[in-house]
Amino acid sequence: MDRRQQKTRQAVFDAFARLLERKSYTNITVQDIIDEANIGRSTFYSHFETKDELLKALCSEIFDHVFAEEVSKEKTHDFSKTGNNIKAEITHILYHLMESSRYIKRILSCESGEMFMRYFKERLTQVFEGELEKHESDIPKEYMLNHMVCDFAETVRWWMNNDSYSPEDISEFFFSTTPFK
Amino acid sequence: MDRRQQKTRQAVFDAFARLLERKSYTNITVQDIIDEANIGRSTFYSHFETKDELLKALCSEIFDHVFAEEVSKEKTHDFSKTGNNIKAEITHILYHLMESSRYIKRILSCESGEMFMRYFKERLTQVFEGELEKHESDIPKEYMLNHMVCDFAETVRWWMNNDSYSPEDISEFFFSTTPFK
DNA sequence: GCGTATATGTTCATTACCGTACAAAAACTT
């Protein structure tokens, strides 16, 4: 991607994040973002159609980070990876969520939270899909999938309002109410 | 000035300052600056002819800050300003120098220091020129002017290596060896 | 020495950003 586009994109994200620190999503105008990012009006619209699209893009950015796998780890001891370490993976994700928590908290604190949750669940579905294949159960897999995705997503939403817990704590809580580990 | 130019210019200054933190002036290549600023090669050259020109521009930037007068102050109590408060002015300048000391120290620490000193003295000449008009002396004004400019410039250079003193201290030291105050 | 790598400048076609103007919608005032 062109270097200028990259910079502009980052400037908009940074501006948006900064604004979320002091305003709620609906109270932030496109003009606010333009001013804060210090870019031209037409530039904003050449990147994002609407404020919602921006939110979506920001969420994607966050999720790309949150669900990023360390390739090195996979290579160094991939035999243990093939095993049943979904718990380690979840803890890993929770650590990444904690790093982005400053943004996530603000996004969740208003209407934008619903959009975040929807995109979040989409990504989580991919994570849990593969894992479920390994487990036998009388309950339909589709039901289990929805259950775990929603369970985890709501766990995270709760965590963002009760940040006195560590990722390990949350992971423990989550798996304590789940049939497999 | 165009918003893009402003951003690029700032990016180059920031990059240059950051590089001065860990390399000496001569060891910094134009390529280093380009990489650190994250801009295109042709972009750099459209802003600055050479590395020396960049240094000059950065110095000007610093001096514009250091010698900036608070217009509000002048307006609020300009009657006291017309009086003999060169000492207050010097202290004021020293405060601004302290704010930029992180850059100045690095610039002074190598060959670039000579250029800094030359430009610094040019600006100081303007400051002391007006002041000298007010004082009678047997010594030629031109001599006195050069004396004070060099004296003060060297004082600042010394200060940048002995930063345990306050602006007031330095001001005191400077005027203690000067015929008028 | 001589080859290789790195740094310096210059040129140029392409592309993103800029700013301004404008129209239409939404929000707020009275």
Place this chain on the structure above:
DNA sequence: AAGTTTTTGTACGGTAATGAACATATACGC
């Protein structure tokens, strides 16, 4: 409800940034 202000979204000519290519120069290892 009518009028005012704010925000939104689009359009376009002008301008700065880009990256790639190129020639030259300087530095370094063998």
